[in-house]
Amino acid sequence: MIHNDQELEATQERILRFQRLLAQLRVTATPEEFPFVASGYLSEVKKMEEEVRQYLSTPASEPVAAR
Numbered sequence: 001m002i003h004n005d006q007e008l009e010a011t012q013e014r015i016l017r018f019q020r021l022l023a024q025l026r027v028t029a030t031p032e033e034f035p036f037v038a039s040g041y042l043s044e045v046k047k048m049e050e051e052v053r054q055y056l057s058t059p060a061s062e063p064v065a066a067r
Helices: 005-028 036-056
Strands: none
Touching: 005 036
């Protein structure tokens, strides 16, 4: 869960790193191994993107509630 703008920025940077890694894996991994290698990264990106959406959908004047 993201609690402040600093955590938001760190999460966004991590998403970008994972996306760059996935782009590289698309080229370097074989078609047979790619789904297995990429699945964990894709799952983590999806989770982090949801955390970013939750944080950004909460007004700054309200505490971020656990969902």
